[in-house]
Amino acid sequence: MSEQQRAGRQRSAGRGDDPGESRRIYTPDFLTELFRNPLDPGYADAAARRAQTGQPARPGWSVGPVSLTVVLLLGFLFAVAYRQTVAEEPGRAQARSGLVAQIKQRQGETDALSVRADELREEVNRQREAALGGTQAARLRNLEASTGLGRVRGDGVVVRLADGPAGQDSLSGANVGPSQVLYSDLQWVANDLWDAGAEAISINGQRLTATSTIRSAGQAILVGFRPVTGPYEVSAIGPDSMRKRYESSRSALTMRKVAQDTGLSFGVRDADDLTLPAAPEPRLRYAEPAVSPSASGSVGDAPSGSGTSPSPSGGGR
Template sequence: MTGTPTENREPGSRVYAPDFLTELFRNPLEPGYADAAARRREEPPPGWGSWSVRTVTLVVLVVLGFLFAVAYRQTVAEAPGRSQARQGLVEQIKQRESETDRLSERADQLRAEVARQRAAALGGSEAARLRNLEAGTGLGRVRGDGVVVRLADAPPDEDAMTGSDAGPPRVIYTDLQGVANDLWAAGAEAISINGQRLTATSTIRFAGQAILVDFRPVTGPYEVSAIGPEEMRERFERSRTAATMRQVAEKTGLSFGVRDAEDLTLPAAPEPRLQYAQPPATPSPTPSGGSVSPGPSGSRTSPSPSGGGR
């Protein structure tokens, strides 16, 4: 490789300066790399400070690994105990449910026996009047034509991200409340939910994921059976609850349907435990040391600030 001739200040002399390619082959390494290597050679070796940081880091990692190992062993050791406790609770629940069903059947048998004995003691007209009253209040079994409203949870959907089954849209207790109330408004004379007869004191509530009708659990699919006049279904179809449930069924996949039913038989409801208010046996003392006696109508008069009656 030849250089480029340049004119020198001295007359009659000519010199050649190296071009770019010649300099590149002669010094291929960037000067900054050479300076950095020289500085590293001049710096002293790492002292105790760097070694102490590395040691502390290593100790922390070892301690964390030990803690994770201990936690894992405890979790594995406690798993059989938790599984056994859960299995025991499940068995107790099943046992209590079977006992409740057995006692309910026994209560129905005794109730039927009491009804027969009472009908025999009262006579024809009085027994018929009592049966009509029991049918109206829900304490007697009824039979007739009507409609059945069926509600069911939507099928489970598979999560597109995890591939697991996502929780389906579920029927909630307010859905059953709305259906029962609108059936009453449509002219229903007797209603039951999955065989649980509704009365004037019935409640439809929830406890966790379970729906309770008169404190007894009911599971899906839910069938609300109602006995009433022929136009009851048409009236219910025009109700707000029916329109709302149809929209919910279209959007979420819940099952909702209404059908006519002939010769329905609704069971009797258990006799409610009614409580009555009673006046106290002894008069209550007033702040001034006297007593307040009941008035002619059985109500008590309130004492005035001066102690007299108002």
């Protein structure tokens, strides 16, 4: 094939049979061609077919009377809702401020009553020791210390837990809240301290007894019925080997791993001359047998076949 024939074929490949029809020339540079002709050839072909057949173009989006009425009605409702929300905001802010003030007042009254209760308890203890004598008073103090109803002093350890700093999610990169200490973490630490030989434990000054509970109420952690906030210090009085035994416990190993992964603060240190306060005196309940009156109206034994079960009563000390 001669050079003239090759040139003729190349020129004929660059145009169609119809001299008025232009064809896309594909070049090796795909990005350049994409920016030069961004519209797909199918759209141009469809427009050409509509022009040849005389088919009208599709109408654009139009708003009818019903749609316009619905849009106006929705706009009116949004405006009314916004106006009502803005108008009620001062009242809500005032009510919120009043509730906050009442909460602070009640907390102050509760703290003052707690201080007064401690003072009265100390006075009762002095009067009781004076009345009982040395041996009986010492035995009573030991019992109170072991049950949590008496203040104790001694050497021990302090386990400190605190929420971690706020960070970012590793996948989305969005800001996430801090890694928080859970009530179950405090339960776990306290149980392992008891197992390590602790003789007395308190959490942020709240003494633990056999009837104490560590639970959550919403976002707050309650020890007994008193809320505690971070950082949390679990203080324990016990033998010298207590820290070594606790360091090898499951809660210590797990919390150290959690602290390493999430930034939560966890630490154990020795503490000399710790003073743990006494727990509030519990309200005791006593079971009493239920007495059923006989047929003659006198109090006696229950009829045969009718069992009686003790029911608790609200008696106090």
